[in-house]
Amino acid sequence: MLLEVEDLHVEFRTRDGVARVLNGVSYHVSAGETLAVLGESGSGKSVTAQAVMGILDTPPAFVTGGSVRFRGEELLSASAQRRRAVRADGVAMIFQDALSALNPVFTVGFQIEEQLRLRRGMSRARARARAVELLDLVRIPAARQRVRDYPHQFSGGMRQRAMIAMALALDPEVLIADEPTTALDVTVQAQIMDLLAEIQRERRMGLVLITHDLGVVAEVADRIVVMYAGRIVEQADAVSLFRSPGHPYTAALMRSLPRLDSKGAALETIRGLPPSLLRIPSGCPFHPRCPRAEDVCATHVPGDVRLGAGRTSACHFAEEVVGG
């Protein structure tokens, strides 16, 4: 196991009260595996990644419990220096908005070379050569010239490629990609997802793909965890999850999606809104919106029900849901 997150709790202490953003999140990713973290805004999918990377803003965010381990080593209690080292060549991360993740006043090449010089002790010339190789790897045309460009001189798709090159510079074992293609056009999105999948295969990297897009998940994920209101409500392998979702939220999400292959009738909707994290409903957090909620759902938090190998669903009626 490369990366393990266990029972992670994070809260945001705000002026309006304490928002319980993560309420016991556990997942793991192994070498060569793609784990998709699926969820809507406010589900906690990005916050989990930020806690793993140790880049949460404290305050307002506080990790109040749980464990994050990289190759068995606890990171939450590690020194700042050790965490920096793990961020360098253990777990790297790329973000949705490449323009704000890149520094506008340095060239793309400089930003890739900087880490190679600092952490690998490379000379300027060797670092430059390696930066060109990396830009080439992510298929930036004329990499030798483009390495001297500033981020604003790149198109959106190229900036995303440059950020991937930067994340790969120190050969990380795990890459966390937070909505890496959400800001991109569909034809460019397809290019970037192909590239990520290929690099992941070749390097046997663990990939944590954070997204709200069920289509992207279906195309690349080995395993999927579905998040809602700071919890993992379901986890399963990709094929099983799409064939027979085991949680009412996952099932409803799939039915509310318009289809490419037919015009279809009215979409099924999920009533109401996701809960405020300042006031998470009692019992199952999804119960006020759930079509099959019963009394027990409002009073008892459902535990993870096992639905076969590697499959769980946090629903009192998981077996019936997965049976259809």
Add this chain to the structure above:
Amino acid sequence: MAELLEVRELVKHFPVTRGVLFRRTVGRVRAVDGVSFSLRAGETLGVVGESGCGKSTLAQVLMRLEPPTSGTVLFEGEPMFSLRGAALRRWRRDMQIVLQDPYTSLNPRMTVGDIVGEPFEIHPEVAPEGSRAARVRELLDVVGLNPEHLNRYPHQFSGGQRQRIGIARALALRPKVIVCDEPVSALDVSIQAQVMNLLAELQREFGLAYVFIAHDLSVVRHLSDRVAVMYLGKIVEIGTEEQIYQHPTHPYTQALLSAVPVADPALRGRRDVIRLTGDVPSPVNPPSGCRFRTRCWKARDVCAVEEPALVTRVGAHPSACHFAEERHVVP
């Protein structure tokens, strides 16, 4: 059925300028470059394309928020851009817009009641003073909001609810056409479905026609009767929803459809995959001939010289490709 809207050779170029004191034009962004289509009463025309294809500029020009560089639009047979005075005011009631961003398109200092009721200040003939409050409540109810909330401010609503407020405002003057510019793309999946269903219901109830602009091809298919695909300021293919999705003949449409990830892992590795290389060229300097040729796997010499007209070459709908042929890419 009579055409409600008839768009002919619409062009919108923006000047690119240099210098502060002595401003000079050094080029033109050809945002919309000769677009023609028609819209019938009660129908939805979907407009799809990637960033920079000109779909939002098209919306702005259709709403007369930007003057066109050339071309005409007939609204119920009248040239829309020469309307003045009372006729213009009358036309403004008939065409309304719903914008993408539910956060910036509502004035944060106005209550919801004032936002939805504001059109009546400008067009008092639609709802006389005394009946306005009742009419605003009715509109909020129609779009699925609690009419009692009319004294609340936009920040007290969620993104999906704000989009409903924007829709209520657009409905206030009982328009015939609503231009929807990416109305659901800022919303989460579970909320997006609610707003799409609302738009479909309102269309049935009020006989509205929509120009529905979006980049999400599944969303567009779900709501549209006909679909136009845009690339670098031009329509490259136009037809019924069925023709465009099941029988696309333009290489760009095929590439676009093939790139959409489909939520079914069983289809992995079994789809017809077309991967375009590179990015969309700049609309300041579009390629000669066919604008798509720089990314097209079918391009030959003729494509650089001769611009393909948007005419029916194969099948039953027009496509702007010299080598148009059907390819089935949607599983």
